[in-house]
Amino acid sequence: MKNRNWIYSLVWLVLLLQWAMSTCAYSQAIAPDEFFGPQIQQSQGADEISVKVSGKLALCSHAEKGHIILSVSGGVAPYTYKWNTLQTSKDRTDLYAGTYTVEITDAVGTVHTERIVVQPPYPLILDPIQVEDATCGSGTDGSAAISVKVGRGEPYKVTWSNGVIDEWQVNDLAPGVHSVTVADKFNCDVTVSFEVKAASEGIAVSEVIQDPTCQNQNSGAISLKVSGGQAPYSYTWSNGASTPELTGVPAGQYEVLVQDKTGCSFQASYVLEPAAAMRLESSVVNESCAGAGNGQIEVKPSGGIEPYTYAWDNGSTSPSLENLSAGIYTVSISDASGCTMQNQFRVETKSALEIEVLELEDANCANSGLGRISLKLNGADGATKVSWTDDINAGLDRENLKAGSYEIKVSDESGCEVSRSFSINEVAALSARIETTFDVDCEQGDFTGIAWVSIQGGQAPYQIHWSSGEKENREINFHSSGQLSVTVIDALGCSSETAVKVDFPASINQAGRLDFGYRKLEISSEPEVQVNEEIIFESTIAEEFMAWDWQFGDGAKSTDRDPIHVFDKAGSYEVTLTAYDLYGCSSQEKNIIQVNAPLEFITIPNAFTPNGDGLNDTFMPKLKSVTDFSMEVFNTWGEKVYATASQETTGWDGTHQGQASPPGNYLYQITYTSKDGEQFTKTGGVTLIR
Structure with a gap:
């Protein structure tokens, strides 16, 4: 114990020395009586200005910063502020410990001086906590006591983890880990955890409760299941029973004391609720x-x-x-x-009110307004009130109704209300539309105008009268420009009239220009068209042509004006361009294109000079129409010095493993596959010259 007290004293002394050293670093001197709150100094004649100081005025650690908040009243606003650290803001933040002085000047020149101290960190050291263990695991008779060894002084706030506040000792603690927090007057705190142990294992009890039923008020039951402690257990119930189960008991509160053979106990209270009457x-x-x-x-x-x-x-x-x-x-x-x-x-039923329909007549022609509704009321209780949604003053008989929906609500003196909805229909509005086209003889250049009338709605049969004199025909011919009109009358006498202006063409322009040529999309040394080469067809099409299509002779087609096509097989192909004018007449232009199969080609140099002059710096064969290419190069000892399987590579640059190979003769082996799928292998020598 003496050694432990010596250690605590040493820790306390070190903390005090650290605090004392930290205060020396502050720019403002701190008087001994300034440690525990703000000190106020007010200039003479400035008592009308009142200042309240709040904020964080003490530091709990060197990592913290303080702040000052001023609440100024009195004098004549507005105020100006001048701090001894030259700041002019009202409030201050991010402050070290020290004394801060501010001069507050109001609008008429009255000066008030306020001096505020931000306290430096001060150690808060607790004495070792004194713990009394519980008698057993299910007991709650543990206790703990705490005290302050070093601190700023009263008042302290003590908060225990079980909810007890401002008590230096707490009792009735169950076994387990607890904690206590002690804070000084500036809310700087220290938290200590401690464990309350048990002299023996506690008793654990679980219960099953059955409340009495309404059929039998003495059917309640409580059954206990006990674990922990040391068997055997004894049971003492408040009703005198000594068994772990209570059965056939009425509603009420029952206490039980369970003890094991060591005397460790568990106490509980259970309530059986009475069955409530429904x-x-x-x-x-x-x-x-x-x-x-x-x-x-x-x-x-x-x-x-x-x-x-x-x-x-x-x-x-x-x-x-x-x-x-x-x-x-x-x-x-x-x-x-x-x-x-x-x-x-x-x-029950309040009323037998109903609406009977006597007559419901639709309108005939569109928008004629000749519909009719006639109604009768039955089973009403006393006087009735009739209300239509479109006309609140309308009665049970209505005439001259347009097509649409109508809703009526009827109520009687009993409050019964019935409603019905009705629809007045009409034949779909009669409408006629003239459509025209031309029957064209492309060879002779002759036109025949055709006009016909499309009829919607109304009721068949229809009477048709053309302005040209024809009757009853839906389709007529015309041979000149002008205006055509037609009148249509349906079976109900409803009519519709429409007209259209027609322009009759003078003749067909058969002199339209149509031509095309073709060329390779990519320029190459081969003038002939090869298989799998992109060919662009360039057309000359006169303005009178409205549409066109291409047929390339290999089954492919296009509607592009200047299409690009690839022939995948060799042969002779007839390419046809067909153009169509406004009247559906067409013109054609044809050309024959010869497509040749490419021949594979490979040229292998016998020497190269990798000297960096841009000429013959690498060894690589020239290839054409070749697939699946690979090349390997060996020195005279059979060592492989280079290998590639890509035709895109620049070839061997005369190096091996980052080192320049010596001049001399080297062997190569080249393997490739032709377009026809035949595989070839070539071997030989190449001379590296330096």
Whole structure:
């Protein structure tokens, strides 16, 4: 214990020395009486200005910074501020410990001086915590006590992890890990954790509780399952029982004391709730009108044990019924314990009001307004009120109605309200449209105009009258420009008239220019067209042609003006360009194109000079129409010095493993496959010259 106290004293002394050294670094001197709060110095004659100081005025560690918040009143606003550190803001942040002085000047020149101290860090050291262990694992008789060894002085705030506040000792602690936090007057705190142990294993108890039912108020039961401690266990119930189970007991509160053979105990209290009597609240909404089927019943049980189940005589299992017609409905309600209650409800009808349709006549022609509705009311209870949505003053008989929807609402003195909707239809509006085209003889250049009338709506049969004199024909011919009109009358006498202006062409322009040529898309040394080369066809098409298409002779087609095509087989192909004018007449231009199969070609140099002059610096054969190429180069000792399988490479540059190979003779082996799939191998020598 003496050694431990010596260590605590040494720690305390080191912390004090660190604090003292830190205060020497501050630019402002701190008087001994300035450690525990702001000191105020006010100039003479400035007592009208009042200042409240708040913020963080003490540091808990050297890593923290303080701040000062001023609340100024009195004097004549606005105020100006001048700090001894030359700042002019009202509030200050990011402050080290020290004394800060501010001169506050109001609008009339009154000066108030305020001096505020930001306290430096000060050690808060607690004495070792004194812990008393619990007697057993299920006990709550542990305790702990804490005290301050070094600090700023009272008041301190003590907070224990079990909720106890401002007590230096806490009792009734269960075994386990707890903690306590001690804070000084500036809210700088220290937290200590500690463990309350148990002299022996505690007793653990789980229970199963069964409340009494409504059928038997003495059917309650409590069953305990005990673990931990040391068997055997003894049980002492408040009703005198000494077994781990209570059965056949009424509602009430029961205490039990469980002890093991060592005397470790567990105490608990259990409550058996009485079965509550079931009660029922209900509401019934009668059917508004006969046949409306809008009656409702809702029941709200209480008491008993939830959840409740519902059984209605109409098969429903819900607490509410909707869309009910007049009649008697019975429900049986059961709670979770099996208690039941039954009730019966009557849904009545207020009125038998109904709307009878005497006549409903549609309109004939579109927008004629000749529809009609005639109604009769039956079963009304007293006087009635009629209201149409489009005319509140209309009666039961209405005429001259346009096509559309109409809704009527009728109510009687009982409050019964019925409504019906009606639709006045009309034959679809009669409409006629003239369409024209030309029958063209492309060889002779002759035209025949054709006009026909398209009829929509109305009611067949139709009468047709053309301005040219024709009757009853939907299609006629015309041979000159001008205006055509037609009148159509349907079976109901509704009519529609339409007209169109027609332009008759003078002749067909048969002199349209059409031609095309072709060339390779990529320039090469071979003038002939080769297989798999891109060929662009360039056309000359006169403006009178509206559309065109290409046929390349190999089954491929295009509608591009200047298409690009690739022939994948050798042969002679007839390419045809067909152009069409406004009237569907066409012109053609044809050309023959010869497509040749490429011949493979390989040239192998016998020497190269890798001297960096850009000429013959690498060894690489020249290839044409070759696939699956590979090349290997060997020195005279058979060592491989270079290999590639790409035709895109620049070739061997005369080096091996980053070193220049010596001049002399080298062997190569080249393997390639022709376009026809035949494989070849060539070997030989090449001379490296330096």
